[in-house]
Every structure is written in structure tokens, then in C-alpha cells.
Amino acid sequence: MSVTRTEGSAPSTITLRGPFTLESGDVLPSLTIAFHTWGKRSPAGDNAVVVCHALTGSSDAAQWWPALIGPGRALDPCEDYIVCANVLGGCYGTTGPSSLASDGRPWGPRFPRVTVRDIVRAQQRLLDALGVTRVRLVIGGSLGGMQALEWALLDSGVERAAIIAAPAQHDAWAIAWSDAQRRVLAAVPHDDEFGHRAGLAAARAIAMISYRHPDSFAKRFARTAGEDRDFAVQDWLGAHGDKLAARFDRHTYLGLLAAMDSHDVGRGRGGAERALRALDKPALVVSLKSDLLYPAASVERIAEWLPQGELARLESPHGHDAFLIEQGEVAALVQNFRRRHESPLRLAAGGGA
Numbered sequence: 001m002s003v004t005r006t007e008g009s010a011p012s013t014i015t016l017r018g019p020f021t022l023e024s025g026d027v028l029p030s031l032t033i034a035f036h037t038w039g040k041r042s043p044a045g046d047n048a049v050v051v052c053h054a055l056t057g058s059s060d061a062a063q064w065w066p067a068l069i070g071p072g073r074a075l076d077p078c079e080d081y082i083v084c085a086n087v088l089g090g091c092y093g094t095t096g097p098s099s100l101a102s103d104g105r106p107w108g109p110r111f112p113r114v115t116v117r118d119i120v121r122a123q124q125r126l127l128d129a130l131g132v133t134r135v136r137l138v139i140g141g142s143l144g145g146m147q148a149l150e151w152a153l154l155d156s157g158v159e160r161a162a163i164i165a166a167p168a169q170h171d172a173w174a175i176a177w178s179d180a181q182r183r184v185l186a187a188v189p190h191d192d193e194f195g196h197r198a199g200l201a202a203a204r205a206i207a208m209i210s211y212r213h214p215d216s217f218a219k220r221f222a223r224t225a226g227e228d229r230d231f232a233v234q235d236w237l238g239a240h241g242d243k244l245a246a247r248f249d250r251h252t253y254l255g256l257l258a259a260m261d262s263h264d265v266g267r268g269r270g271g272a273e274r275a276l277r278a279l280d281k282p283a284l285v286v287s288l289k290s291d292l293l294y295p296a297a298s299v300e301r302i303a304e305w306l307p308q309g310e311l312a313r314l315e316s317p318h319g320h321d322a323f324l325i326e327q328g329e330v331a332a333l334v335q336n337f338r339r340r341h342e343s344p345l346r347l348a349a350g351g352g353a
Helices: 116-129 143-153 174-185 191-212 214-220 232-247 250-260 272-277 296-305 319-325 326-339 344-348
Strands: 002-004 012-021 025-037 048-052 081-085 135-141 160-166 283-288 308-313
Touching: 025 135, 025 191, 025 232, 048 116, 048 143, 081 116, 081 160, 081 344, 135 143, 135 326, 143 160, 143 250, 174 191, 174 214, 174 250, 174 319, 191 319, 272 296, 283 296, 283 319, 283 326, 296 308, 296 344, 308 326
Parallel strands: 048 081, 048 135, 135 160, 160 283, 283 308
Antiparallel strands: 002 012, 012 025, 025 081
């Protein structure tokens, strides 16, 4: 095992030698994982908080969820050892399609298919290497919420979880949105840089529509004229598409869409309801009233099935992306949840969150 640490906001990387077997049966010869940490690990290794990122996120959770991380906030580096890893199959430093295979060439489309369960098992390897013995909280939204749920099911060392805007399984509606993006990526030639970017930009435009709500679009854009296109909403979609195309990898995008589509906490556990009813640990489940991608009812079902599930409904016009836009509200929900379940000793000592 080797660890490389860099200064500033760049992630640390750790290389874990030895085979890593995926759910598919495919084997990776080793794992490199990129990650960020905030705070210090306790001598006993029992103060970890795991943050899981969404589809195109990175391990720098303080950059995309700043309202949640900081002294006195829901995730407090003065008390918590906060860890966020780039997902297995990612393109921000963790082994994935853009990293090199044993033949010295990028994996590209040869990279084996991974599942959310594989992603979590890779993160477990990371935390073992970091000396973590207990996880106070695992938290994430969207794909991150799927990981948080799998973490709670897979690891007895997880004390509690916060699942935000994520279902127990990817249903036909969500799979259809994924497939529309796959079809665009397949239709656009990608054997040069222009095609690579054009395909990703188009897929991102489809995704952005699923992440918002018609009321939000009506209030923000209406039929306002755009600067480059006829309508402002077209400029907005184009800008988001171009930004993603400049920073992301096509094969990573396809692989993580497939990982989300494979998400089913009931796989191999007798079905989702049975699996969740057996998960007896405190869990905050946050549904978003205006979420079109994962309708509130599908998320709230998790809280109904969990013996210690606590449901919070977030009122926002912004659709699925509200878990990133309404950070203050999310932070308050998480902080209050932690206060209800924290150790009395930590609270008496003045521990944050």
C-alpha cells in the first residue's frame, strides 16, 4: 500500500495492492483511490464520517457541499474524521476507464462494469487502510445516497446513515432517463475531441432537465431571450453541457449510469423491503417534493421500511438538484438528526453536530 498526498484542494491517493473482485466476477489487479479528508482520526479510529458524491461529483466534498462541512456545521472536522472518496470507475483519480490498464493503455470501454455495491466495497478498503474502525455517519445525495444505503447494509461498523434524494432501487423511470443519455452518446461520433465533447454535452443537457422541475424553469427562464440561442433556457443547458464535457470522461459517464441502473438494495437480500426492514440503525431519509427523477414517494418508502427510519420532506421548487441548491436546509436536517442520536458524552464535551 502506498499513499500519495498533495497540497491544497487536490486529493490524496492510495494504491491498494492485490486483486479486487467485482460483483460481475471480473477482477481488478489493484485499486487506486483518490480521496479527501477533513479533521483527524481518533486514536481508536471511531470518529469517521463518510461522504458519498453524486454522478459527476468528486472527492472534494467541501467544494460542492460547503454548507455542510466546517467547524460547528453538520459535519465538523473539529470532532469528525470526514472522508470522501472518488467512486470506483470515476475519472478524478480513482481506478476507472481513464486510468491505465496493465498493458499501459487507458481502460476506456474495456473497463469492467461496476455496481454501487462495488463502489462501497472499494471505499471500505480505503477506510480499512486509513485505520477507521467505526463510521459515525455515512451520507450522500442521489448516487451518493445509494452508496450511503449500501454502506449501512454492508458494514456493521456504520452507526447511522443519511440518505438524500435516492431510492432503494433504480426503477423504470430513472433507467429511461439513463438510457436516453446513453442513446445520445452512442449516436454522436466520439473518435475525436469534438465528438467526445458534443456527446457528453448533449447527455448532460438531458440529465439537467431531469434534475429540475417545470416550475423552477418557468420562474427562472420563462420565455426570456437568450444571448446565444433563441431562449435563455437553451443557453443554460448549453453552458452546463459544455462545462461537463470539458471536465469529464465519456466512458466514466456511461459506466456510472450503468452502476446507478444496477442499484437495488434487495439484490441477493430477498428484495428491497426485506433488506431494509432488517437494517435496525438510525437513518435519516430526505425526500424532495419537486424531484422528478426520484419522486418523493419512492424515496419515502425507504423510511417506511427502515425500523429506525426518520423521514424529512424538503420543500423546494428546484427538483432533484435541491439537495445541492438548498444546502442550508439539508445541513440543518442532518445536524438535527445527529444531535438526536449523538453520544451524550460527545454532546457534554461540546462536540459539534
